[in-house]
Amino acid sequence: MTESTQTELGETIADGLFAVAKSLDGVAKAIIRLGNADAATPMGGMEALGDIIAKSIATGLNDIAMAIEDAAEEKTTDHGH
Numbered sequence: 001m002t003e004s005t006q007t008e009l010g011e012t013i014a015d016g017l018f019a020v021a022k023s024l025d026g027v028a029k030a031i032i033r034l035g036n037a038d039a040a041t042p043m044g045g046m047e048a049l050g051d052i053i054a055k056s057i058a059t060g061l062n063d064i065a066m067a068i069e070d071a072a073e074e075k076t077t078d079h080g081h
C-alpha cells in the first residue's frame with residue numbers, strides 16, 4: 001500500500017468515526033429528551049444514559065478521529081518537504 005493510499009485510508013476512517021460520533025450524539029440527545037432530569041425513575045435513568053453516551057462515547061470517538069486525521073496530515077506534511 002502506498003503512503004498516499006494509507007493517508008487516504010486514515011482520512012476515510014477518521015471521517016467514519018466523526019460520523020459515528022455525530023450519530024451517537026444525536027441518539028444521546030434523543031434519549032436525554034426522554035428523561036426526567038436526574039430523578040430516581042426509569043426515565044431519569046434514560047437521561048443519565050444519554051448523558052453518558054454524549055459525554056463519553058461520542059467524545060472519545062471524536063478524539064480518536066481527530067488523532068487519525070492529525071496523523072494523516074502530519075504524514076502528508078512530512079513528505080511534502
